[in-house]
Amino acid sequence: MLTRKQLELLDFIRSRMDRDGVPPSFDEMKEALDLRSKSGIHRLITALEERGFIRRLAHRARAIEIVKIPEAMEKSGFSARVIDGGRRTEPARNPMAALPAHxxxxxxxxxxxxxxxxxxxxxxxxxxxxxxxxxxxxxxxxxxxxxxxxxxxxxxxxxxxxxxxxxxxxxxxxxxxxxxxxxxxxxxxxxxxxxxxxxxxxxxxxxxxxxxxxxxxxxxxxxxxxxxx
The missing domain is CATH 2.10.109.10 (Umud Fragment, subunit A)
Known part of the structure; x- marks a missing residue:
């Protein structure tokens, strides 16, 4: 069960990745959720990671991958836009997608x-x-x-x-x-x-x-x- 702020942050990260293809910065998260400090964002990020909704990528500044979303958010049609890999890549595997990516x-x-x-x-x-x-x-x-x-x-x-x-x-x-x-x-x-x-x-x-x-x-x-x- 996620708190309202955790849901708001997850939805904001989702929307920004869908729009820009990259996660928002901590400053942008702080402004979007109207928090006073980045420490509040850090606590929310940690909580989402501990509950298995996101994963932080090692050695990458602000690099976040969404692993899963709550059922209510899933119905909105989320499609991940950031993938890992080098020059030779495979289609991104999105467990929320109805059809495989080509x-x-x-x-x-x-x-x-x-x-x-x-x-x-x-x-x-x-x-x-x-x-x-x-x-x-x-x-x-x-x-x-x-x-x-x-x-x-x-x-x-x-x-x-x-x-x-x-x-x-x-x-x-x-x-x-x-x-x-x-x-x-x-x-x-x-x-x-x-x-x-x-x-x-x-x-x-x-x-x-x-x-x-x-x-x-x-x-x-x-x-x-x-x-x-």
């Missing part, structure tokens, strides 16, 4: 900077199999290998593979591939501030980059993550 081949378009922006990516380096359940909507998808650690508190680490849905717009809080001045591509959280775009890192060692709106083009939104060990 793997699909996506092009890996090179490396994307989760740190200092690098040159725009345009060449396919190889292909990777990803679960069909990770692909959102009917648009085109591609994958990128992450370089750098600026998104580590969003659960995105150096060497991970991110799955991107092609789109040219974003909502505040989305993690996107942003093309800056038609020459540099970077993976950051997107926020609009007047006529400026804030490209936010998820690592306190990196400052938020403010760029005039006309110099930023959204190339896609993060919908999934494949962890590489």
């Amino acid at each position: 793997a699909m081949e996506l092009p890996v378009m090179g490396r994307i900077a989760a740190g200092v922006p690098i040159e725009a990516i345009s060449e396919i380096s190889h292909h990777i199999a990803v679960p069909g359940t990770m692909l959102s909507g009917s648009g085109q998808h591609y994958a990128l290998e992450v370089k750098g650690d600026s998104m580590i508190e969003a659960g995105i680490n150096d060497g991970d593979i991110v799955v991107i849905r092609e789109q040219d717009s974003a909502q505040n809080g989305d993690i996107v591939v942003a093309l800056v001045e038609d020459s540099e591509a970077t993976l950051k959280r997107y926020r609009r501030r007047g006529d400026m775009i804030a490209l936010e890192a998820a690592n306190p060692a990196y400052e938020t980059r403010m760029v005039p709106e006309h110099l930023v083009k959204v190339q896609g939104r993060l919908v999934g993550l494949i962890r590489s060990y």
Whole structure:
């Protein structure tokens, strides 16, 4: 039996993984549940782990895997979006899914900077199999290998593979591939501030980059993550 706060946190983690493909940070959990400190979130996370609803992945910042959900939440159609593995992957096994996931081949378009922006990516380096359940909507998808650690508190680490849905717009809080001045591509959280775009890192060692709106083009939104060990 879970408490109301434990259920709220599990549902928030579920919704954020379904939306972004990565778990929320402790700060985002604290804000969502209106708690005063991260220690409260830590206690809730520990309780959920002890009861077998989540599992924390070793040596990965903020890396959480949902193992099971209560029956009431299961009826809402949860579909896990984060899987473990390297370049060669198998379809994710989701015990809540009615049908097995089918793997699909996506092009890996090179490396994307989760740190200092690098040159725009345009060449396919190889292909990777990803679960069909990770692909959102009917648009085109591609994958990128992450370089750098600026998104580590969003659960995105150096060497991970991110799955991107092609789109040219974003909502505040989305993690996107942003093309800056038609020459540099970077993976950051997107926020609009007047006529400026804030490209936010998820690592306190990196400052938020403010760029005039006309110099930023959204190339896609993060919908999934494949962890590489």
